[in-house]
Amino acid sequence: MPDRDDLIDRPSETLRAPTMADVARLADVSTATVSNYLSGRAELLRRMGPEVQERVREAARALGYVNNKTARHLRIQRTERICVLLPQLGIPYADQIANQIDAIARARGYSAIIVTAHSLEEWQRVLAEVEGGLADGIIGDADGFSEDELGELFGDGTRTGKAHLVLHANAAPRGFSVVNYDRLSALGLALDRLRAHGRRRLAYFENVSQRRNPRAALVRDYVARPDSGMELVAMLQCASSRATAAEAVRQLMAGEIRPDAIVVESDFSAVTVIEELQRAGVNVPADIAVIGCGNAEEGLFANPRLTTIGPTAISLAEPTTHLIDRIEQKGELGVRSFVLPWTLIARDSG
Template identity: 30%
Template sequence: MANRARPTSRDVAREAGVSQATVSLVFGEKWHGRVSERVVGRVREAARALGYRPNLAARTLRTGRTKTVLLVVPALTNEYYARLYHGVARVAAEHGFGVVLYPSPSDGGPARDPFVSARATLDGVLASSMASEVLAAFEGDGIPLVMLDSDPANSRAAATVNLDVVDGIRQLAAHLLSLGHRRIAHIAAGLDSWTFAVRSRTLADALAGTGAELRTEYAELTMDAGRRAAERALRAPESRPTALLCDFDLLAVGALKAARQLGLRVPEDVSVTGFDDLTIAVAVAPELTTVRLPAEEAGERGMRTLASVLDGGRPGNPAPVPVSLVVRGSTAPPA
């Protein structure tokens, strides 16, 4: 049986009842103001029915655009980055872009260009929660870069889109202080990262002048590391903390385990808070008091900012994405 011929733009035009030029405008993303949305919908429906795919190589040669962006994240196993990707991909689709997801090296070293040439394959790069030095391979190609959850003073990025982690820490500190806690341990992420450095500084500033004692224990971003760090804090020979403020929900879950293993009740003997509001925050008992980070909204804003840069705009750094405190059963006044 002979292979069925691949449908062409001419076939799509015939099926949709429009000119071939109109099809080119639609798939070249140049239809705005020139073709009605009703006709665009008809062309795309005809393309889906026929199984038509535009010739991306030819379009790249013609327009100089690949309509592809790279999203670089620290890890693919973290639920936050999955939600971030969904936000990026949703807005990218609105602009006719595809998104390639790429994890940065786990050792924190420079990310390797996953392509023969990033400049020939990508229009732009979005990178979340990492130092821009990791992205030197892409910067060398002069590709527009938008950073997410990163240092806004970084001159290497065209723009930076951040969550309001400062306000998140302030809300957590105010919550614990309002409950009466004055001995607080910070279970801090032991990573060289702008977002975690900001959290440490903000917490110290928020507790300054309140009479509260602050102890810091560092941990990798795993449940077991959080458990070990919490055990060190709770077994300290000096006054035991009455609250553990954790940089990440998995660290907080580890802290819950540490308290249980030491015979302490949460929240009666020690309060525990997280950060991110991952699914696991409501899968434990007691459920975690935490800060909700709207990852999808951050992804959407990041992609809109990158699209603006690619269109020749200079969007600057938008206002931080608001976060919210979610109070659940893991916090209460100290005994």
């Protein structure tokens, strides 16, 4: 292995920034090995082993080598970034999606850019930025958009050369891959459960949204059915924050007509609703049943344990890996459809 001082102190070396070849020579490995190390891709790091990784890391540190990602991106014609579009953060389901995609992307040497976008116009703006070089593709929760609106956003998927993955209740792949999940059927099961247990006065706490909410629409339609026997006491945009959810409970308790069931579009806020009801002397579920959304772990530790709707497990590893494969194969890999099942998870609170 070359002597480090020879490489560091050589006068000609001080006239320019150290290169990948310099790092390879000092670490006594190939330039390809240094490139693989700097890519950060988990499978490549596993192959080279910890001893080689340490040699490359120490050589880069000793030389003051700074990885020029801009040059790499120009060479491979990719940004190695994925843009993740979510309606909002701070709710269990969205946070789990963001964290999981970020971890999978990092294992492949990619970065995840997390962006919140609600309206069609906001999505169009982000898509334009992605097409302009912000990222190699999008993973987006498009719940609330019709299939016509998805067509307006993405066209046939061939106009940009980017790879996209859309989370949607029932959209079919057309130039973009999809992860289908049926939140609406799961919500219907929750309403059926409340009705079967004799609940008749419903309050629905939805997340703050700038676009139409198909779940809120389903609740209105369900209650309006002649055979439902239910009344919608309140529909409030307060589930995005625990503080606003708690305030909504206080307002309901001060009103003339109290609900006997509350459905909340966030498990975190649903747990807060239970706590606030108990502070008001309300027995959950004897007096008021509470059902959350997202199947967050916190619901297991609520007292009583939170009944919720959601996936039994969120696994976006295969869809995210597929998207990155499509990016690296420049669209030669075809689009696919994946399924993330949602269901009612019955526990003690409702």
